[in-house]
Amino acid sequence: MKISVRGVSKRYGKILALDRISFDANGNGCLVLLGPNGAGKTTLMKVMTNIIRPSSGEVRINDVNVRENPGRALSGVGALIEQPEFYPYITGYEALLFTGMIRGLSRQECEAEIDRVSSLAHCKDYLKRRTREYSRGMKQRVGLAAALIGNPDIIILDEPTFGLDPNGMMEIREIILELKKKKLILLSTHLIYEAEMLADQIAIIDRGRLIHFGPVEKERYLEVRGKMDGINIRLEGVEIIRKSADNMIIKKNEKIENWEIIRALEASGIKIETFDYYSLIEDLYRKHVSQSDAEL
Numbered sequence: 001m002k003i004s005v006r007g008v009s010k011r012y013g014k015i016l017a018l019d020r021i022s023f024d025a026n027g028n029g030c031l032v033l034l035g036p037n038g039a040g041k042t043t044l045m046k047v048m049t050n051i052i053r054p055s056s057g058e059v060r061i062n063d064v065n066v067r068e069n070p071g072r073a074l075s076g077v078g079a080l081i082e083q084p085e086f087y088p089y090i091t092g093y094e095a096l097l098f099t100g101m102i103r104g105l106s107r108q109e110c111e112a113e114i115d116r117v118s119s120l121a122h123c124k125d126y127l128k129r130r131t132r133e134y135s136r137g138m139k140q141r142v143g144l145a146a147a148l149i150g151n152p153d154i155i156i157l158d159e160p161t162f163g164l165d166p167n168g169m170m171e172i173r174e175i176i177l178e179l180k181k182k183k184l185i186l187l188s189t190h191l192i193y194e195a196e197m198l199a200d201q202i203a204i205i206d207r208g209r210l211i212h213f214g215p216v217e218k219e220r221y222l223e224v225r226g227k228m229d230g231i232n233i234r235l236e237g238v239e240i241i242r243k244s245a246d247n248m249i250i251k252k253n254e255k256i257e258n259w260e261i262i263r264a265l266e267a268s269g270i271k272i273e274t275f276d277y278y279s280l281i282e283d284l285y286r287k288h289v290s291q292s293d294a295e296l
Helices: 041-048 092-102 107-120 136-148 166-179 192-198 258-267 280-295
Strands: 002-012 015-026 029-034 056-061 077-080 154-158 184-189 201-206 209-215 221-226 238-243 247-252 272-277
Touching: 002 041, 002 184, 015 041, 015 056, 015 184, 015 201, 015 209, 029 041, 029 192, 041 056, 041 154, 041 184, 077 136, 092 107, 092 136, 107 136, 136 154, 136 166, 166 184, 166 192, 184 192, 192 280, 201 280, 209 280, 221 258, 258 272
Parallel strands: 029 184, 029 201, 077 154, 154 184
Antiparallel strands: 002 015, 002 056, 201 209, 221 247, 221 272, 238 247
């Protein structure tokens, strides 16, 4: 499972929607494209799935050029791009059946797949209804089910929780957490807490530019507030990455328990006011997006 993006740009007249974006994603896990609305996330996903042609650059999926050989490159890819729309006179079941047939499945295979994916996406109860009766959340669930048909190894999801109520959002995130154990998920969002929950790698995009790319180290950063003057923590497996008179950001080894850090802090003479996990993704987002805006 491999996605390689090389120098991808997309121009609409004078507007540069994507500006020389390059990155690689390999193996199972979840790569989250994080950025504000209008950053270029959906445009990039459309290029990756051959919906639109890049102005320059290329995308390869499993070493196959998407533009030159889309059938082969996308054969193992499932995608949900923007809000899904269906012919209003067909049922959700018929929409999924049509998707399965396009993927080359037999009628019997389609029926088995529809049962499987509709259970995963929690949309089985209304598949017999006409899609014109669907709410936005219903369409989103059926669209997700369609992306999962054929059990693809790579799944590209454009804001998959959009339009869902809080329970629905949690259900979809739980599905993604399970899927990424064996599949490569590429997911876009503008929600930082969603990125924190799902991402193994993070790509921050703003105004068409990739401004940060790298792995996510979850629950390894802590923020401590208190009186810090002249005090240092000495504990193996703990690194102070930022410090001020009343604030300290700590990176810890995953083997170190929080209570050990608290004990070491107190032994150093620090009077702790607050002790909590620190959002590295939010920190990166604020740093890079604000810098990007200041340059323009």
